[in-house]
Amino acid sequence: MFLAEDFRSAFANAFALDSGVDFTDEERALVDRLARLVVQRRLTAPAVMALESARPLSFIGSQILVFFGPLLNVAFSKSDTDRLVHLLERRHSLDLVIDTIHRQEEERL
Numbered sequence: 007m008f009l010a011e012d013f014r015s016a017f018a019n020a021f022a023l024d025s026g027v028d029f030t031d032e033e034r035a036l037v038d039r040l041a042r043l044v045v046q047r048r049l050t051a052p053a054v055m056a057l058e059s060a061r062p063l064s065f066i067g068s069q070i071l072v073f074f075g076p077l078l079n080v081a082f083s084k085s086d087t088d089r090l091v092h093l094l095e096r097r098h099s100l101d102l103v104i105d106t107i108h109r110q111e112e113e114r115l
Contacts, residue, residue: 029102033093036086041106043081050111057100068094 029037044053060067068091071078078087093099 029093029099033089034102036082036089036093037099037103037106038110039082039086040090040103041110044107045110045114050107054104054107057104061100064094064097064100068092 044050071087071091071094075084075087075091078090082090
């Protein structure tokens with residue numbers, strides 16, 4: 007009986023999805039910077055298309071960013087790259103990135 011309860015409590019949150027969409031001010035500022043870089047280079051359509059098509063793989067994509075971290079350090083600091091990785095591990099982060107890119111593109115026009 008205790009073994010089943012221990013097993014159940016150990017795996018209670020193993021497959022839970024993040025329910026909140028709470029982003030810190032630092033994360034929002036980082037996303038704003040990323041969106042600004044995309045919009046300034048006029049890459050809105052390819053960036054949004056890539057983000058939307060990669061949505062099911064966003065966690066894996068965040069781990070790929072770990073691999074390509076040294077290349078990202080050209081545009082972002084190491085701490086910003088780490089924050090970006092942790093941000094993309096969360097399910098609703100792509101919505102924030104895409105919405106911010108769209109908002110900044112509309113402001114540009």
